[in-house]
Amino acid sequence: MTAVAWGAALLQALLYAALAPLLVGWIRKVKARLQNRRGAPVLQPYRDLRKLLVKEARVAHTASPLFRAAPYIVFVTTWLAASTVPLVAVSLPTAAIADIIVLVGLLALARFFLALAGMDVGTAFGGMGASREMLVSALAEPAMLMAVFTLAMSAHSTNLASVIDYQLGAFALRPSFLFALGGLILVAIAETGRIPVDNPATHLELTMIHEAMLLEYSGRHLALMEWAAQLKLLLYGALIANIFFPWGIGQSFTPADLGIGLAAVFLKLLALGAALAIGETVLAKMRLFRAPAFLNLALLLALLGLLSHVILEVGA
Template structure:
C-alpha cells in the first residue's frame, strides 16, 4: 500500500472520528452542566439516542416549502463535514491539508449560515425571519473578529494553513506570545457566539423570543432536524479543536507511526474534555445577555483580535 493511499485512508478515518465524536462531546458538555447545576444528568451518549430517534421519525413539511428548504440540511451537513475534514485532529500533514485554510474555513461557516438563513425565510414564519436576521447580525460581528485571529496567527506562522500553523506552534515549543493570548480570548469569544452558547444564545431554550439559531430551525423535523443538530455539534467540536490546535498543540502527531497517532488521540481527547469543563463553568456563572448587548461582546472580541495583531507587529516582528 503506497504512502499516498495510507495518507488518504488516515484522512478519511480522522474525519469519521471527528464526525462520530462530536455528539459525544455535546453529551459530555450536557452532563457536566447538569452536574454543576445540581440537576439529574443524562448519560454522555444521549445525543446519539436523540439523533437516532430523529432519523427514524417521519418528516412534516409545510405546503409552501421549496426545494431550498428540503436541501438545506444536507447542504449544511455537507459543508460542516468538509470543515471537519480540513481541521487536523490527531495528525497533521494529511492530504486534506490542501483545503485546510483558515479563511476557507470561515467561508465554509458563512456558506452554511447563508443557506440556513434562506431556509428560515423560505417558509415565511415570523420566528424564522426573526431568527435569520439575528443570526446574520451576529455573523456580521463575529466574522471580522475571527479574521483578526486568522491574521494574528498568520503573521507569526507565515501562513493561514491549519496544519502549517499547528506544526509551527508545535515545533516552536512553549513560547510566551502576548499576541497569542489576545488571539485565544478572541477565538474563544467567537466560538461561543458562533456555536450558539451562553451568553450570546442558549441552545437549550424553548422561549421563541430569545432564540437565535433555534428560531431558524423550528419548522424542521425528522432526519432534516437530525442533520442540522449533528452539524451544530460538529461545529462546536471544530472550534474546540481549533483552540487546542493553535494554542495547545502538544501531543498531536507529526508523522504516521501508530505510537504517535495513539498519543495524539489521547492528547486531543484529554484537552477537548478539559476545554468542555471550562465552557461549562463559563456558562454556569453567566446568564444569557440581551440581544442588544451582543454587539458589545463581539466588539470586544474584535478588539482582542486587533490587539493581538498589533502586539505581533510591535513586539514579535520588530515592526
C-alpha cells in the first residue's frame, strides 16, 4: 500500500511539472480571445521552455556562484512545495511531510533565493524587483496565515489531506470559508505576480516586480525560473480548487479514482484559469503603493472569516 502511495505521490509530482506550462498557456489563450486576438497556441509555453533549455546560458561578469545556484534551488523548492498539495488524490504520503505552514515556508525559501538572485548582478532593476517582491510578500504573509487559521480552526488541522477530508465529510455553507476563499484568492494573485499587483507580461521597466528579478537570466537558468513561476501558479490553483471545491478528488489509489480525480481537477483548473483571465482583462494594474491596500483587503477578508467562525459557527 505504501509503495503504491509513494508511487502515486511521485506520479503527481511529475504531473505538476508537466501540467504547469499548460495552465499558463490556457490563461494566455483565454486572455487573447477576450482581447479579440487569436493568441499563441495553448502549448506555446512548452515550446518556449524547450527552446530555452537547449540555448546557451549567459552570465554576467559580476555574478557570483549564488546566481547560478539560485535557479536550481528556486525550481526544486517550488516543485517540492507543489508535490505536497493534493492534486488528484487526497491521502498522499507527501502531504504528511509538510503541512500548509511548511508549504508557505518552502515558498518563502524559493522567494528568498529569487530575491537574492535579483540583487546578485548589481543592476538597479534587480534590486528594485527584489525590494518590491519582499514588500508584497511581507504584506501577503499575514493574510495567508489568517486564511489558513480560519480553515484550521474548523478542520482542527493544518495537514492539507485532513483539511480536504474534513471538507468532503462535513460540508456546509460556512461564512468563514467564504471569506477565507476570498482572502486566499487575493493572496494567490499577489504571490503569483498577476494583475493587478504585478503584470506577468510586462517588460516595461518601472512596473516590473517578478520579471525585474529574472532580467539577467538566460538559457536553462531562465527556463527553470519560468517553470518555477508556472509551478507556483498551478500550486495555488490546486490549493484553492481542492480545498474549497474538493468534489471529485480521488479518495483511494485505484485507477478509476485517480482518473476521475484527474478529470475533476482538470475541469476545476480550467474554470479557475478562465476566471483569472477574465479578472486580468477587466482590471488594470495598480501602482505599487496601492498594493498594500489590496493586501489589507485580503487580510481583512481573512480576519472576517476568522471572526465569523468564532461568532457565528461556534455555539456556547
